[in-house]
Amino acid sequence: MSGYRGVDFYHFDRCLSDEERSIRDTVRRFVDQSFLPGIRGHFRDGTFPLDLIPQLGEMGLLGPSVKGPGCMGLSGVIYGLICQELERGDSGLRSFASVQGSLVMWPISVYGTDEQKNTWLPELAAGRKIGCFGLTEADHGSDPGGMETRAERDGDGWLLNGSKLWITNANLADVAVVWARTPEGVSGFLVERGMPGFSTNVIHGKYSLRASDTGELVFDNVRLPDSARLPGARGLKAPLSCLNQARYGIAWGVVGAAQDCYDTALRYAQERKQFDKPIGSFQLVQQKLVTMVTEITKAQGLCLQLGRLKDDGINDVPLVSLSKRNNVAMALDCARMARDILGAAGITDEFCPGRHMANLESVYTYEGTHDIHTLIVGAEITGLSAYR
Amino acid sequence: MKIAVCVKQVPDSETRINLAAPAAKLDQTGFTRVLNPYDAYAVEEAVRIKEARGGEITAITVGPETVRETLKKDCLAVGCDKAIIINDPLLAGADDAAIADVLCAALKKDNYDLILFGIKAIDDDSGQVGILVAEKLGLPHVSTITKLELGEGTLTAHREIEGGKEIVDCPLPAVLTCQKGLNEPRLPSLPNIMKAGMKPMQIVTCADLGVTPPAALVEIRQYSPPPARGTCRLVTGDDAAAAARELARVLNEEAKVI
Known part of the structure; x- marks a missing residue:
């Protein structure tokens, strides 16, 4: 076990149900036991751990909030917590699940015929088809x-x-x-x-x-x-609605990557000694750690409110944009700060921040770039679109 | 087949214990609590038996009401059918003998063919409760098992012994304590976590069970931090023979161990 415990500075755990906490902890254990031991090798080799796909399916981690044959239709908060734990492992793992669930299963469940749903959803949910x-x-x-x-x-x-x-x-x-x-x-x-x-x-x-x-x-x-053809999907709104589902998972997911970076940097700072003291005792290092834990805590608040709103049927694009934009940039900053605290050790794959940092560069760009999300929120508050 | 699995919630093995000076009590604020890892082998074995032969599994624990979540996630969600929490202020400070007494009272309420425990809890490392229960119930027990085969009314268990293994046949009902290596505990699936909330969970007191826990025979007086680790001394010499002579002298004259 890695001993990773995540961040709960503001006791957000108290806002989660027993089931939500149990699922979060179970996915965390899956990542610890089954995913993390192999991630360095896969990252070096440029491969995805295909052998884990059946387990992802058996555990119910593929499209957990999708409604349809063979699917569980769980809450948005549960889906978010799953994304958070998967991305604590690696953005590649969360991306796999995001695509399968939000970008493939979700549109089939919403825009597909009964035949399409019956053919694909049970297979995709079980991880037998990708x-x-x-x-x-x-x-x-x-x-x-x-x-x-x-x-x-x-x-x-x-x-x-x-x-x-x-x-x-x-x-x-x-x-x-x-x-x-x-x-x-x-x-x-x-x-x-x-x-x-x-x-x-x-x-x-x-x-x-x-x-x-x-x-x-x-x-x-x-x-x-x-x-x-997906008969229910007409116009560009349809694919954009899929992206809104996936971005929601990203907003949660990256907070997992940020927590992994923070957790790693914190332990390192408590143990690494320079000038006969742990570097965590120096004011400049503490400032970085405090910045990280503060930003992670704020992002957790955004996620939880975003999730509860989604579960109340409110899932407007600008709301998701604000969280995706804030949280990805936050996670990237955390990864960089953690890399900095780790010094030279931070540039090797012995530690996670360098890997998360490299991954998050993609996440910053995909599913609506940081700048596009800025303009979506900008258009929402001014009523004036910058790009149309 | 009716199986009981007796489990305990313990602090996570990564817990940092804040104990600067000796104290009568541990400050347990902020502890993360999990299912005792050895109990997970017992739960998994029970679930495998149920999958192979059918039956019903009851998870039983002594502890505060906050063990609910652990029981749901790590027992009911992986295949136990119901759970019993024995929760009573009378059990504050209870020792192994008292815990065994109340567990026996709960176990007697039903006719179990098999009663499983982990070999020990990782918090107090005592490893006595399972065997005490067997003795108090007058049942055969096999401890530290790493393999289990069930026959008709009998079982064969492999257990670890110094330098080898012992294969034990024993009639049912019996009490077994489970060691690492017996199986690989599964993770619960999401649907099963969701369904676990619907399975019955009963909270009972000692009075409900008709038992008065005996006064503790053991009293914990003090927790103290382990002594700081001594420094390492490197024995050197001009050659291997000289270094060995010096090592022998140090062990004999200074450490006085040979």
């Missing part, structure tokens, strides 16, 4: 409305052409939720591995999210039956 989500393209990131991937009517089905880039789980996925421009507006399609014309490529040489699969989806005249 999904990915294709919205971003090489030339269209923050402005997905400019997407070039197209689906044209072809007899009783569709013909899909184009490509998607920066796709988590691209090369692992059995099914891709792909967003394409159609004569009727943006639509979502379930594209299965093995369909002629559908291929995937690995993105190599990443500094960040190394223990996560990132790739490209290529569609070269992929012929899809009409039953592959």
Whole structure:
């Protein structure tokens, strides 16, 4: 056991139910026992621990808040706590679960037909099938409305052409939720591995999210039956609604990474001696630790309120944007401060802050960049959009 | 098959104990409490038996009402069917003999085929309660088991002994204490954590059980921090033989151990 206990300076545990605490503690134990012993190797090798996927499914960690066949439909707070503990392990682990749950299972559950739900949701929830989500393209990131991937009517089905880039789980996925421009507006399609014309490529040489699969989806005249379309999803609002679910999980998740960095730095500062004293006794080091614990505590408050609101049916985009924006930047700052406290030791993979820091650079950018979230909140409070 | 698993909630092994000077009581504020890790082997073994042969598992503990969460998460959510908490102010300061008495009273309320314990609790490291219960109930017991096979009305248990293992046959009902290596305890799944809240959990007093705990035979007078570790001394010499001679002299004349 790592002895990791997280941060609970403001006794937020008192605001959680028995079940919420139990689930949080169980996921923490899973990360300690099954995930962390292998993370250095996976991060070095650029691989995801595929062997853990069945266990993620058995424990119920894939799409826990999704409602539908084979799914549990648990609360948003529980989903958030799970994301927090998974990302304490690594942003790559949380990304895997976010994509599977929020970006694949959730749209199928909300926009899919009963047949699509029955076919995919139980398999995805159990981890027997893996999904990915294709919205971003090489030339269209923050402005997905400019997407070039197209689906044209072809007899009783569709013909899909184009490509998607920066796709988590691209090369692992059995099914891709792909967003394409159609004569009727943006639509979502379930594209299965093995369909002629559908291929995937690995993105190599990443500094960040190394223990996560990132790739490209290529569609070269992929012929899809009409039953592959998500009939309930019309217009760009549909994929953006998926992102809102995933960003919610990120807002929670990164607080786990921040707590891991803080916990590591705190222990190091209590033990590492310079000038015959633990470095934690120096004012400058204490200031850094206090800044970290303060910012983590504030972020925990945001998450809990965001989660309770979501469970009351209030999940507006600007609310999620504010938390995603604040918490990711906060976690990145914590990772950097922790790396600083660890001195030279902080640059090796013996300790977690360097790995979290590298991961969080991706998290800062994906699912709506920090700047885009600034402009979403800006538009909300002024009533004036900066980019439309 | 009816199985009882007797468990205890203990401070997490990573707990930092603040004890600057000897004291009669430990300051336990801020302790994180978990299921005694050895008890997890007992729970897991009970669940495996139930999965293989069917039956019912009751988790029993003595402790404050705050053990509820641990019982739910680590017993009911992994497969125990019900839980009994024996909670009574009379048990404050109870020693192993008294705990064994009240556990016996609870165990007698039902007919268990098998009663499982962890080999010891990691807080007091005493390791007596399971065996005391067996003696008081007049049941056979096997301690420190690392493997268990059930027959018809009998069991075969492997137990660790100095330098080897002992294989013991014994009739049921019996009491077993479980050692690391017996199995690999599972983590509960989320659906089972959610369902655990619906399983029956009974809180009883000594009066409910019809037992008066005996006065403690053991009194804890003082907790003191372990002595600071001594410094290490390196024995050197011109060559290995000389160093060995010096080591022998130091062990004989100074440490007086040979």
